[in-house]
Amino acid sequence: MLATVPATASQGLNVSRPAVLDDGSDAKKYITQKGTLTRDGGVNIAYELLQSEPASTTQIALQVDAAGVTTTEAASSSATNRFLMIMGFAATGEAWLPTVKELFSRGGKSAGLEVAVFDNRGIGASSSPADKRAYTTDVMAGDALAVMDALGWARAHVVGHSMGAMIGCRLALTAPERLASLTLVSATGGGSEAIPTNCTAIAAGVRGAMKSDLPSRASVDLAFHFSKRLLRQDDPATGRTVKAELKSQYVELQKATGGQSRAGQDGHMNAVMSHSLSKQEYARLRSAGFPILVIHGAEDILAAPRHAARLARRLGAPLVMIGHSAHFTPRDAAKEVTDELLATLEAVRRGATHADAVHPCPDPAAYERSACAAALCCCFA
Known part of the structure; x- marks a missing residue:
């Protein structure tokens, strides 16, 4: 069972959100x-x-x-x-x-x-x-x-x-x-x-190699880091999927920080x-x-x-x-x-x-x- 946390008061909703949406x-x-x-x-x-x-x-x-x-x-x-x-x-x-x-x-x-x-x-x-x-x-x-x-x-x-x-x-x-x-x-x-040699990871890697835009890279990163079952779950506070919510967080973070340098990736x-x-x-x-x-x-x-x-x-x-x-x-x-x-x-x-x-x-x-x-x-x- 996926752990949940209460929605914040600012959302004004009496629902529980997937805990993974909390970035800590x-x-x-x-x-x-x-x-x-x-x-x-x-x-x-x-x-x-x-x-x-x-x-x-x-x-x-x-x-x-x-x-x-x-x-x-x-x-x-x-x-x-x-x-x-x-x-x-x-x-x-x-x-x-x-x-x-x-x-x-x-x-x-x-x-x-x-x-x-x-x-x-x-x-x-x-x-x-x-x-x-x-x-x-x-x-x-x-x-x-x-x-x-x-x-x-x-x-x-x-x-x-x-x-x-x-x-x-x-x-x-x-x-x-x-x-x-x-x-x-x-x-x-x-x-x-x-x-990673399993077919799910290989497929995600191929998708990533075909597209270089930030949202596509975010989707690939999420596929590598979280389960399909979790990403498909709905967030009752927004009506969007967990994948959509995490994808927005990822894109915003990358825009704010500029992401990792090529030297850092290679290193x-x-x-x-x-x-x-x-x-x-x-x-x-x-x-x-x-x-x-x-x-x-x-x-x-x-x-x-x-x-x-x-x-x-x-x-x-x-x-x-x-x-x-x-x-x-x-x-x-x-x-x-x-x-x-x-x-x-x-x-x-x-x-x-x-x-x-x-x-x-x-x-x-x-x-x-x-x-x-x-x-x-x-x-x-």
């Missing part, structure tokens, strides 16, 4: 700090800190002292309240806002939570280097770690979506002592696994296609000493569910498959993602240190087999 912009009220840090080569990374309640004096002092990249015991003690969220291909950090809004709406469970989001290099307010070799998941993991340093965070729960999940894996390998947990959303192992593609983990690296992650969780949409045509299942098996981690979700899980399943993030937070607070601590996973391969069957059915949906 109300969460901007939680932004307490904005900053830009500079990496090697003069690359600027723009980030934001959102807090569910005003920062304490100690937290403010840590932020001021972060220029010296000094982490203290005070910072470490709050690690289980902190989330670093890493967004995926061609999306800014604000794409996390629906999840942040849901996370901060959980009453006492949200008390004291801090969330950092940032624009990956190649998108938004961050720099877009011209050389695509400046974009690898290893380099971009360094960007993420630099955001933690700028905030004075010794440790945090790391959450990555799509390409951001790949970056999260690299961050976990580079600095495992900085992670309280690792959550991978809409993820694959990168490289050839990032190429992000290079990061995704060059990403891979060795057997030894998977083994290091399995034994790194923090919970790992893979969350995926059963209707994802961009990142095949079978690849997420394989990733979970290699990591010895559970796979949470969300039936109604497609690729843009942080938006179309913000409630379910939040449930899992809070469950992980509580597990870590209780002292969990192993990959399947949140949901025991006795037979990860079973997920892969069932996901493969689902993938074979997608062409006939």
Whole structure:
């Protein structure tokens, strides 16, 4: 069942709207700090800190002292309240806002939570280097770690979506002592696994190649990110379909921001296609000493569910498959993602240190087999 939210008072309608139509912009009220840090080569990374309640004096002092990249015991003690969220291909950090809004709406469970989001290099307010070799998941993991340093965070729960999940894996390998947990959303192992091969995705790609106008590109983007079932649903507040509503949002956003540069597109593609983990690296992650969780949409045509299942098996981690979700899980399943993030937070607070601590996973391969069957059915949906 698709979650719904009440229509706003300004609409004057006593109806419930599909939750996915909420872009989470109300969460901007939680932004307490904005900053830009500079990496090697003069690359600027723009980030934001959102807090569910005003920062304490100690937290403010840590932020001021972060220029010296000094982490203290005070910072470490709050690690289980902190989330670093890493967004995926061609999306800014604000794409996390629906999840942040849901996370901060959980009453006492949200008390004291801090969330950092940032624009990956190649998108938004961050720099877009011209050389695509400046974009690898290893380099971009360094960007993420630099955001933690700028905030004075010794440790945090790391959450990555799509390409951001790949970056999260690299961050976990580079600095495992900085992670309280690792959550991978809409993820694959990168490289050839990032190429959608089902007929629905191929058809959408062909349609996109034939037309370059903004509305057509919006339709293709929506087809890759949301399920057909969701896009066909009617919005009772406007009488239009969810697809029409989301398409309007997409077009307006692209006009306002100018969209992603060609250098950024090529760079992000290079990061995704060059990403891979060795057997030894998977083994290091399995034994790194923090919970790992893979969350995926059963209707994802961009990142095949079978690849997420394989990733979970290699990591010895559970796979949470969300039936109604497609690729843009942080938006179309913000409630379910939040449930899992809070469950992980509580597990870590209780002292969990192993990959399947949140949901025991006795037979990860079973997920892969069932996901493969689902993938074979997608062409006939």
